[in-house]
Amino acid sequence: VRSSSFAAVSTPDEGADPWHQPDPQTSQQQKQQPAPAEKKRISFASDKRLRVLLERQARKLPGVLRELQQNGRKTSHWAWWAFPTDKEGFSEPPPRTALTLDT
Numbered sequence: 001v002r003s004s005s006f007a008a009v010s011t012p013d014e015g016a017d018p019w020h021q022p023d024p025q026t027s028q029q030q031k032q033q034p035a036p037a038e039k040k041r042i043s044f045a046s047d048k049r050l051r052v053l054l055e056r057q058a059r060k061l062p063g064v065l066r067e068l069q070q071n072g073r074k075t076s077h078w079a080w081w082a083f084p085t086d087k088e089g090f091s092e093p094p095p096r097t098a099l100t101l102d103t
Contacts, residue, residue: 053081053084056081057081057082060078060081060082061082064078064082
């Protein structure tokens, strides 16, 4: 372990680059953004699309695994719920599912 004879200097933004001047517009936008902990959380029970997605995954993924083991490749249509996106599927049976940053 290397030791230094210099004392650490602390600044108001400790660890920040002392030569960097923040862009006032960017700083204002950052202040308006909620912190990650402040974002609204969606519960399993309150978001039907999430609940349906998780139920389908639990019901269908064992068959997907069998398909991959037996055929060595994907042969049926299941990617839209096995690898969810924030866009609701166009070919999936109702009700549609989706996954967002909030869920």
